[in-house]
Amino acid sequence: xxxxxxxxxxxxxxxxxxxxxxxxxxxxxxxxxxxxxxxxxxxxxxxxxxxxxxxxxxxxxxxxxxxxxxxxxxxxxxxxxxxxxxxxxxxxxxxxxxxxxxxxxxxxxxxxxxxxxxxxxxxxxxxxxxxxxxxxxxxxxxxxxxxxxxxxxxxxxxxxxxxxxxxxxxxxxxxxxxxxxxxxxxxxxxxxxxxxxxxxxxxxxxxxxxxxxxxxxxxxxxxxxxxxxxxxxxxxxxxxxxxxxxxxxxxxxxxxxxxxxxxxxxxxxxxxxxxxxxxxxxxxxxxxxxxxxxxxxxxxxxxxxxxxxxxxxxxxxxxxxxxxxxxxxxxxxxxxxxxxxxxxxxxxxxxxxxxxxxxxxxxxxxxxxxxxxxxxxxxxxxxxxxxxxxxxxxxxxxxxxxxxxxxxxxxxxxxxxxxxxxxxxxxxxxxxxxxxxxxxxxxxxxxxxxxxxxxxxxxxxxxxxxxxxxxxxxxxxxxxxxxxxxxxxx
Numbered sequence: 011x012x013x014x015x016x017x018x019x020x021x022x023x024x025x026x027x028x029x030x031x032x033x034x035x036x037x038x039x040x041x042x043x044x045x046x047x048x049x050x051x052x053x054x055x056x057x058x059x060x061x062x063x064x065x066x067x068x069x070x071x072x073x074x075x076x077x078x079x080x081x082x083x084x085x086x087x088x089x090x091x092x093x094x095x096x097x098x099x100x101x102x103x104x105x106x107x108x109x110x111x112x113x114x115x116x117x118x119x120x121x122x123x124x125x126x127x128x129x130x131x132x133x134x135x136x137x138x139x140x141x142x143x144x145x146x147x148x149x150x151x152x153x154x155x156x157x158x159x160x161x162x163x164x165x166x167x168x169x170x171x172x173x174x175x176x177x178x179x180x181x182x183x184x185x186x187x188x189x190x191x192x193x194x195x196x197x198x199x200x201x202x203x204x205x206x207x208x209x210x211x212x213x214x215x216x217x218x219x220x221x222x223x224x225x226x227x228x229x230x231x232x233x234x235x236x237x238x239x240x241x242x243x244x245x246x247x248x249x250x251x252x253x254x255x256x257x258x259x260x261x262x263x264x265x266x267x268x269x270x271x272x273x274x275x276x277x278x279x280x281x282x283x284x285x286x287x288x289x290x291x292x293x294x295x296x297x298x299x300x301x302x303x304x305x306x307x308x309x310x311x312x313x314x315x316x317x318x319x320x321x322x323x324x325x326x327x328x329x330x331x332x333x334x335x336x337x338x339x340x341x342x343x344x345x346x347x348x349x350x351x352x353x354x355x356x357x358x359x360x361x362x363x364x365x366x367x368x369x370x371x372x373x374x375x376x377x378x379x380x381x382x383x384x385x386x387x388x389x390x391x392x393x394x395x396x397x398x399x400x401x402x403x404x405x406x407x408x409x410x411x412x413x414x415x416x417x418x419x420x421x422x423x424x425x426x427x428x429x430x431x432x433x434x435x436x437x438x439x440x441x442x443x444x445x446x447x448x449x450x451x452x453x454x455x456x457x458x459x460x461x462x463x464x465x466x467x468x469x470x471x472x473x474x475x476x477x478x479x480x481x482x483x484x485x486x487x488x489x490x491x492x493x494x495x496x497x498x499x500x
Contacts, residue, residue: 046164050174057154057178058182059212060154062186062192069190080136087140087143090448093447094147098249103115105291106429117216117223119149119151122145122148124216127206155436156432159431163425176355177354179412194336241279245276245277250444252270304483306435311477312412313440314473315474318472318476319404324338326391341397344402345408349409353412356413365421370485372408373481374481378403379400384471387467449472450469453469
């Protein structure tokens with residue numbers, strides 16, 4: 011037996027998966043036609059834009075803060091305004107694509123993303139800028155899970171899908187890496203260009219998608235669960251808002267505690283509603299699939315720790331050390347380059363070893379990166395001794411982790427629920443990133459205004475703990491699986 015077959019045999023008892031549709035051909039029989047490549051290209055452009063936007067805005071944060079007179083806490087909202095819209099509606103966005111048609115939802119959402127980007131580059135106040143970031147997050151909440159569900163329903167589960175996911179991840183990493191460089195260059199001319207640059211690419215994606223993307227027949231049932239949609243959307247938005255505002259309001263303030271309580275009530279009402287319906291908006295039994303749950307927890311560790319680490323490095327290198335945006339971007343670039351180089355082979359590695367060993371390797375690389383930075387940084391981290399080795403290890407974590415987690419989160423799920431599974435894993439990543447970043451921001455306090463690294467150390471301690479938790483999450487079931495396999499062989 012291969013390593014993948016052994017692992018599958020050892021873990022078969024914990025999975026309750028839906029059978030693939032009867033019209034699916036064997037994965038090996040799928041031929042990559044020019045149209046299939048075109049579909050993948052459209053989806054990749056959208057992921058490229060997402061990575062481009064996140065990294066360019068990250069590089070531009072200090073310049074935005076200076077021109078618009080925003081504090082560190084307010085700058086967090088330039089990031090978390092996007093996260094609020096994105097994380098708050100991802101679950102609804104993914105399921106809406108299943109119910110209304112993936113192509114329709116995709117094209118409308120990308121158009122909205124382009125419009126919000128254009129407006130964001132023209133505003134002159136911090137609150138308006140944050141509002142446009144929220145609008146872009148809303149749009150991305152529909153484009154991201156829809157793009158992933160189009161991919162997973164267009165490419166058959168197995169080698170074809172794993173190959174497509176590797177290419178998909180490659181473009182995401184390329185967008186992130188390109189955004190670092192472009193963000194550094196464009197910020198020298200004005201931070202507004204970091205908002206305007208994605209607009210023509212988004213318009214091109216809409217035009218190409220109109221002609222290339224396959225039409226998808228919406229589901230016949232489940233489209234009228236208005237109470238479920240209202241409670242889910244309200245609960246998720248309130249939960250994410252409470253998380254990202256907690257550092258400013260205080261974690262034990264009445265506003266924070268009340269927000270969490272009301273969000274919990276709305277989400278509890280959603281669970282009750284969904285369990286009583288024959289055709290619910292969200293099939294909650296998907297959470298009984300062990301690998302799906304682990305994938306969602308793993309992406310929280312991956313996104314939550316790295317986005318917070320990048321936020322801290324952006325502030326430290328520019329505000330404390332006085333580096334230019336371009337110099338800072340080049341310092342963080344090695345992680346993106348490694349992901350670009352390694353992503354094309356990830357699909358083959360998934361085919362050979364399965365997702366679990368690769369996710370474990372990713373979490374090990376990620377954790378080692380944070381631990382290395384923690385022990386080597388001292389009071390003034392050196393680039394070649396601390397920052398560069400850390401970025402290499404973090405790049406390795408993303409290279410093997412992103413595609414593997416996305417594959418694990420959607421494998422074995424019926425085509426009719428790919429949007430649901432895609433929305434779930436991406437919601438976990440965004441909400442996890444918002445939660446960790448909110449706590450890190452609270453720990454930083456006025457660190458960005460200091461003259462050494464000591465103020466950033468509590469935040470580094472936190473992201474290291476999050477990375478190690480992700481590693482432990484994947485080590486324990488792996489050990490248990492090999493023990494079960496050993497007993498079965500005896």
